[in-house]
Amino acid sequence: MTTADDSRILEFDVRTEEMLINMGPQHPSTHGVLRVVLRTDGEIVFRAEPQIGYLHRCAEKIGENLSPRQWVPYTDRLDYLAGMNMNLGWALAVEKLLGLEVSEKVGHIRVLVAELGRIASHLVAMGTYGLDLGSFTPFLYAFREREKILNLFEDVCGARLTYSYMLPGGVMADLPPGWLEKCEQFLTELEPVIADYHALLTSNQIFIKRTAAIGVLSAEDAIGYGCSGPVLRGSGVDFDLRRDGELYCTRMYQGYTYQVIVRKDGHYPKDHDYPPVPPEAVIGDCWHRFYVRMLEVVQSIDLVRQGIERYRQAPGDCGVPVKMTQRLPKGEIYLETEAPKGQMGFHLISDGSAIPWRVRIRSSSFCNLSIVPILCQNCLIADVPAVIGSLDVVLGEIDR
């Protein structure tokens, strides 16, 4: 093409061309094997299109060939950073189909362990977000504390990553003796450390500059795109399945006192002395999503404390997990639970045999990731990791 009749020449000294860049699947900051195709002009990203599927392991197809009890280990590998919560979602879904009701004690064990899992998941989210923004140290601080949680989990079920601890109908085993004391000690150790995280990230000026007013997600978009968990609450939507979910999901939290972490009437629930919201931050931006997670850690600590007390007084046993050959009643159910990353749902259809007809997984990260093209319009390349990190996606759950 001749340039003489190109009208753009009059406007620009230098003609620029769009450049297509593959961020991932091998990229340090895409949290796994995510590939984002960026259309850029220099440092400016016009469009970011996530391409997924690199970690597809046919979990749903496998679910059609295994009984619910057998499929539990596969749930571990969905959101592998919060295996306990994935177990919980599946266990509750199967219980809903079977119409089972577990003892109070099992409920408290589940709260305890699920909230610890939430803390672990949020710690990783916090640490890796630091990494995404170029700050290494919080990552190791986060992993140091997570390691202690994994030790606790190891005491409970023998595994550190893929627990398969919560089974439909109960839990694998009761908490070992002395575990509650260890857990309490961990909580007292964790609490003061959180101030360090806030000092290194939340209230750090560079961190605020990198995250405040970046990737602003409006409440309408968040709802429309099915975002959930901290992403939804970071946009100011007051919704938490632990409080607002179905009975099967909320039953075990009955009697616990906690507030949903969301910015309401201009402030977050005030039961802490953590850094104030900086003036630059806009509701729904990366900073708020991060902050919600940080506050949820504090909240989960509180829930675990309550759980310990209530477990000590709870009657009942630790449940009888369903048998591998247990026949499922004919029918279909759908149940969502509040996993650390958002609402984790299982759609379970049974034709009356021991093996489900169909298992469908609703993954929170899948929906949360789908807003990346919206959030990453006309941002800088450096904002892309900042946005994706603030969504806290795990590819195991997205690709299933």
Next chain:
Amino acid sequence: MAEFFVDRLSLSAPVGYTLAALIQCVLIVALIGVAALLFIWMERKISGRIQDRWGPNRVGGKFGWFQTLADGMKLLTKEDLAPKDAQVILFRLAPYVSFAASFSAYLALPFADGWVIAPMTMGLFFILAVLGLEVFGVILGGYASGSKWSLFGAIRQAAQVVSYEVPLAMCAVVPVFLCGTMDLVAIGEKQAGLFTNWLVFHDPFTFVIFWVYFTCTVASVNRSPFDLPEAESELVAGFLTEYSGLRWSFFFMAEYSSMLLVSGLAAILFFGGWNGPLPIFHCIGWAYQQSETTWRLTGYLANLAGCVNFLAKAVLGVTVMMWVRWTLPRLRIDQVITVCLKYCVPLAAICFVGALMWQTLAWPSPNDLVPVTPAGKAGVREQWVLQQAKNAGRENLVGVSGPATDMPVTDIVVRPLEQEGGEG
């Protein structure tokens, strides 16, 4: 040293000079190479400490002294890869450019009173100019890699370094004006005596300008929070993405030696160089007197202590850079440029004017508390032969351009010998 060979050992001038240059070359490469290894080890230990972990603790004893050496050996055995789309010659050349630029700058850096490879009246200018060349290696490497990430890294580096050269030079020029010379030895000499004589305490403006200088140097050697050209969470590894093995480690060595260099420069410009906080060696009479031109052991020892002093300050600066790196998140490219153009440049300009005003109006300054007459003859002692040469009227033969004057150090023709050293 060359004079020593020529005069004392009666070697012919070319042989003597070549020999001297080679020895200095080996010395500097060895010193800086070892320093770079040490810094990499130190960085790991420091980051380990900061991050509540051990850092290297196996190779070479309890403290993992040889970890870097072992890694170096590993890197040596790696395949020397060039990507398919790379401009192979430029790609292979780039690490050397960076490395050579970073090492050549040491030519003009005095380690103690008069201990400098090539004494130059324009020492500071030389260092800043040569240090600026390091960016060429990075741009070349990034451009020639044939990778988009590398290209991004290179362009970022270009934008960043070019912007930060401006405030950096403005900061560095303040001590020059205060001392009236670009000769780093003379600038160091001027700050002899008590620590109150250090230029950083000259007036509030110099105190501020030191921090501006520090920020700019962190940016110009690509350290976090300004490590955008590498930015591993955005650009994979930036300009380093396609490099492996030894070439990669050359970039690394260049980075660490630049860190030492700018910290050393900060020590000379603002923190009295090789002068300790208390003039002990002056008090016990070991240090050279002003008019002295002959070599003596005590003077040598005093100088050695000065050298240790200087290195300690420089290493302290490097440590602070590491501390910063492991604490702060990274800035975004627009914020990096904003910091430079909106904060560093105006601040440097104001402080520049302020410091000069302070000096011109002779306002009270801590530097006046315990005044020391600048020795002024600093460079001469280690080049005592110059005096003899002058006496013998052989100035032109030993490479002195023009007749020797009262100026402490005369212009010496700079011989570009260090480049070969880079490849060794």
Next chain:
Amino acid sequence: MWQTIMTQHQDWFRRLTERFGRGITGSSLEAVDPWIELAPDVLVEVCRFLRDDAEMRFNVLNLVSGVDYLQIDPKKAAKTDWEPHIEVVYHLSSIKKRHSLTLKVVLPRWKDDQEGQLPEVPSVVAIWPTANWHEREVYDLMGIRFVGHPGLHRILLPEDWDGYPLRKDYEMPSEYHGIRA
């Protein structure tokens, strides 16, 4: 409490049948998760109605799943009480009202019973943007064409993958681009 939910669903069902008549083809309000079955051609209007109606306000589409009802075991197939078909199941919920509903659309396994012709259902992307990826996934794994989808291509599997793995009669290819699968 359950009683009120029950009546609530009956009320919705009544309103829907009044409004859309024949389009509402069935329901099971006694099920654990009550569902309403729709004809594909009214799906979009029903969904828009469900989202915008002041009483229902189903502003979240939780999940779109495709279910293949095909019994491949001939012994069991003789005993099944349904014809082979495919269902698309939409799980809706409301953040404001805190209630949920399941919609189902029944489709033939192949359009016009010609194998290889994907069954078609209108896309609801215009109503809930989240349907975009969910529908792509259902298309990818179950082989249902969502008419009106802005970019219906495979999401988890490679673009050139053959077949739809979650169909009951799917057979795993022995190799993919020369790689043994």
